[in-house]
Amino acid sequence: xxxxxxxxxxxxxxxxxxxxxxxxxxxxxxxxxxxxxxxxxxxxxxxxxxxxxxxxxxxxxxxxxxxxxxxxxxxxxxxxxxxxxxxxxxxxxxxxxxxxxxxxxxxxxxxxxxxxxxxxxxxxxxxxxxxxxxxxxxxxxxxxxxxxxxxxxxxxxxxxxxxxxxxxxxxxxxxxxxxxxxxxxxxxxxxxxxxxxxxxxxxxxxx
Numbered sequence: 448x449x450x451x452x453x454x455x456x457x458x459x460x461x462x463x464x465x466x467x468x469x470x471x472x473x474x475x476x477x478x479x480x481x482x483x484x485x486x487x488x489x490x491x492x493x494x495x496x497x498x499x500x501x502x503x504x505x506x507x508x509x510x511x512x513x514x515x516x517x518x519x520x521x522x523x524x525x526x527x528x529x530x531x532x533x534x535x536x537x538x539x540x541x542x543x544x545x546x547x548x549x550x551x552x553x554x555x556x557x558x559x560x561x562x563x564x565x566x567x568x569x570x571x572x573x574x575x576x577x578x579x580x581x582x583x584x585x586x587x588x589x590x591x592x593x594x595x596x597x598x599x600x601x602x603x604x605x606x607x608x609x610x611x612x613x614x615x616x617x618x619x620x621x622x623x624x625x626x627x628x629x630x631x632x633x634x635x636x637x638x639x640x641x642x643x644x645x646x647x648x649x650x651x652x653x654x
Contacts, residue, residue, distance in 0.1 A: 451571045451572070454555045467481050480522075484557020522548075
């Protein structure tokens with residue numbers, strides 16, 4: 448049976464990961480695997496750390512979608528694949544990769560998961576997590592300070608210069624490609640129930 452591919456998009460801090468984790472919890476880690484778009488930032492080993500920090504990581508060109516498509520096609524063909532690992536501290540890929548085995552459900556999660564035609568044409572279910580911008584900014588600020596060692600000023604500067612304008616250009620318009628728009632992020636239990644019903648219907652149809 449071909450894998451079910453689910454795309455989860457939405458602005459930074461919208462609750463995409465919570466939705467993905469809820470799906471994994473519902474079906475179990477052996478059935479569901481998550482491919483994070485953040486893992487596919489391009490290899491910038493030829494640039495210094497200072498030069499990498501100036502890259503606009505919120506633009507579609509910053510991601511190596513060709514590699515994600517290859518990984519996705521490998522998994523859908525029943526073959527294991529090597530997924531890159533990204534280091535946010537160095538703004539670059541790690542030398543190591545993550546071996547991923549084929550799964551029944553593959554989740555593609557990221558702010559621009561619904562932007563690339565190469566991905567959306569492979570998806571069985573497209574979700575957009577729609578959360579107010581002030582809530583998203585607060586979540587991102589806390590995450591980047593606690594998990595990524597960023598300063599308050601650097602987070603604010605990046606948000607104003609690239610995150611916010613790129614969201615309006617390349618993220619929010621994809622909302623209208625979604626099969627389901629989930630308001631208020633991952634804590635929307637009604638939406639999670641709806642997603643479960645839809646996944647079960649697709650599973651039954653593919654069988």
